[in-house]
Amino acid sequence: MMDWDKLRIFHAVADAGSLTHAGDALHLSQSAVSRQIRALEESLNTTLFHRHARGLILTEQGELLFDATRAMTKRLEAAEARIRDSVEEVFGELRVTTTTGFGSLWLAKRLPKLYAQHPDIKIDLMLEEQVLDLPMREADVAIRMKEPSQADLIRRRLMSVKMRLYTVQPYLDQYGTPETLDDLTSHRLICQNTRSTQVNAGARLAQELLAQNVPSVLTVNSYFGVLQAVLNGLGIGILPDYVTEDHPQLIRVMPETESNEVPVYLAYPEELRHSKRIAAFRDFVTAEISDSQHRLRVAHNP
Template identity: 75%
Template sequence: MDWDKLRIFHAVADAGSLTAAGDTLHLSQSAVSRQIRALEEMLDTVLFHRHARGLILTEQGELLHDATRAMSRRLDAAAARIRDSREEVFGELRVTTTIGFGTLWLVPRLPRLYEKFPDLRIDLMLEERVLDLPMREADVAIRMREPSQADLIRKKLNMVHMRLYAMPSYLAARGTPKRLEDMRDHRLVSQNTRSTQVAAGETLIHTLMAVNVGSTLTVNNYFGVLQGVLSGLGIGVLPDYVIADFPEMVRVLPELQSAAIPVYLAYPEELRSSKRIKAFRDFVLDELALHASRRARLKV
């Protein structure tokens, strides 16, 4: 298939107009129109519905646009990696991690990464679904389990535990539980066990629920749990990495915690030499070292 025609088709599909696409490609409207007609004849199909307000893709056009969009992304990524290998750190870096780790730990620290690399463009995808790194759904991932996909470089970052935290004002008003059974007299703020989360956290929540906690607030992500705790609503189940950033919180029932949860950073083997990946990896490791130092001073 003619790559030049596909390039012109992609520009027209994005712009929704022959004229706008021509301006982008520095071609006349008639030249763009001829290339689109030739592509439609080659494929024996109609790719656009034409009306007074512009062009709309047909069903067949949508299928082709999906393909050209994927091609364009791969070509852009390849070009960026080529430049990356010999120039400064810049361009798009697609990072995926969980909603909890992304909102509570990673995003608040990103200003320091941007300060060092102002031309970096990070596309942060926060979701519990594990994206396919070899298929380039993302460039780098931070996950709460060891990645099982092949052809990945993986590095264990640290271990996380789910623990119980509350605000001093809440404990002053309601008292501090001394035993697990005392949780019956408190409000538990936790992630909903029906939502996606690590098994260790879910197990801890089930243990707490088993003592017949009277009042609960369940949220579908840890950011909501944190806000509930900071608002004095109750005792929350949270990852231990939050305490360094919110030292005013008090750990409750310190003998009670989840099993250890490993945290891994992973990226495709083909990106081993990427300066963007190296910059992000080194940033995360440096921030984790600072985080560990703060926690050590807090003795938590």
């Protein structure tokens, strides 16, 4: 059976790529770390690192062991956080998954408020279109652009989103304002590539508009890229409506053209029902959305 202490030292060395840096992190001398690594290699009868002048590189066997220690470390951190969750404090890592667009354009810029409320929380923000498996603990909490279908999840509908057409005034000054779909033949359309993974409503709207024989098109694989191109006056972009609060210079065009409604859900595993971290994140997101919707209502109906 492998020695836990040696595994802990191996993990630190593999993570740092250096005996010296690992020793600093563990408060051990380089020679002590080196002895433990040699002893572990001898007990396994294998070589775990290739030694180079620039540092250490894992062998194939070392990679296998590092995968195992990384998983162990994650499980231990999660256990520690769940134990700490049982007391009245918000502490530890919270793995949040959501789409690249929502995470980069809406959530990330609001996180300073959450950290101000709970400075000891550690957010691991995973932005990807792939739906991670919450019951299998690939993430702790998800914000998804459709109702989750997995069992054993607690879910809450947060809001609805629509994809709409936006540009900026300098672009309109130069190219005019389109009024109908036919007018798009005189404009540049900016959208997510319809082959990119995205909500169906956004892809369908892009397909409908691209069918108008738009002569100039820029496709990007994220709404963050679409937004940057629009803000720089490159054309008319298909964007989720939640971007307008943070970018008041956006001007909506062709208001009769929009996607179907996209529901936004927050979900987390049933077993985390009593997690203080989950509750803190859920309450924060819910409050931010409520505040955003109130500000938009006031702006539209002063």
